[in-house]
Amino acid sequence: MPADRAPTRIQKKNRAAILEAALDVFSSHGFRGSTVDQIAKAAGLSKPNLLYYFPSKEAIFNELMAGLLDTWLDPLRALDPDGEPLEEILAYVQRKLQMSRDFPRESRLYANEIVQGAPRLHDVIASDLNGLVEEKAQLLQGWMDAGRINRAHPKHLLFSIWSLTQHYADFDAQVRTLMGDEDPFDAAPQYLETLYRRMLTPQS
């Protein structure tokens, strides 16, 4: 238990190493499937040493989740009410897709939690996420009412964006096996752009 003082050089390094290792381990085995020993080994520490920096396995997990959720929702927050609707949405899709490519472990960590019923995340989803979604769903609805994009259920539209983009991270094992040599991220941006453009471009 390092004191409340400013973190020392060693504390900074080790806490970062632990979180990095925990992301690796938790995202590929889930919370219950991961052991403190695994994380410690991956971080290059002994188990008691790891527990000197974090009070428990759950504390590591929680800190990881807290940090994750914030950055995870940033792209949605960035959806600009004053922008050109279709371009805003397409940009959001591409940003989310890039996050799946660049931070697949974060995506899988989140997926692991939700698939298992979000036992440790229910509160934060019901509060933070729900508020943001309501706000952005109304924004989308406004654009539809103004005829600037095609009509579609705004929440389902958001779900579909999350689903399609995160699929490339969450189901990476399956996608890569089925794509063979081809990198899924070569064609994915084009595919999703086409999909949402055709779907949302206003029609007479």
Added chain:
Amino acid sequence: MPADRAPTRIQKKNRAAILEAALDVFSSHGFRGSTVDQIAKAAGLSKPNLLYYFPSKEAIFNELMAGLLDTWLDPLRALDPDGEPLEEILAYVQRKLQMSRDFPRESRLYANEIVQGAPRLHDVIASDLNGLVEEKAQLLQGWMDAGRINRAHPKHLLFSIWSLTQHYADFDAQVRTLMGDEDPFDAAPQYLETLYRRMLTPQS
């Protein structure tokens, strides 16, 4: 270990109860997160009694997976080369969506496995699933070349269908929290029909 003879009445009942209980437990906690005791209790048996019917936790899991994959791929197999392309695809989407509603545990069980890197499924994906996907991707490509549906990367098209439909089962906890009182499956069929119709209807 029941003999190789025809299963008795009791064997049939208990094996079925075990698989049903295991589906419940595995799909909501993953393989490592589930305990034999949990499954036994859910099946109304003692742990040693359960292990009288299945040699190990892994054996239960494998039998469950084997049964699952077959029914899981049936809708894709049913994609008919001689049908009307757009209607065939839309029907496939709806069938998959219904499976997400009617068999969400199966979907989550599968998702759990893939998210964690498909350690126990890699072989079957690389062989069975890959063959079927190649075949159907070519079918889709043929329809596109003939101008009967809009062009799009056929494998990504399949991925998107899986992703969008299974999302409602796999991320059920999140979707229901964000939808409030509204049942997600009320608007989902319409939303997906619209999406794929707009995307695939041939344009000049």
Added chain:
DNA sequence: CAATGATTTGACCAACTGGTCAAACTCACG
């Protein structure tokens, strides 16, 4: 109803797991 095979169980085991603790070691700084 006897007897034989199928079913069930309590007691048990070894391996693993999250976490503790006192002792040892290392480092920064006066």
Added chain:
DNA sequence: CGTGAGTTTGACCAGTTGGTCAAATCATTG
């Protein structure tokens, strides 16, 4: 260099877990 705080570790513990086994109970059928 010495000294006190910060860091690391081996030994340990209690609870859980997958799995075994002999003995007991039950069901079937001759």
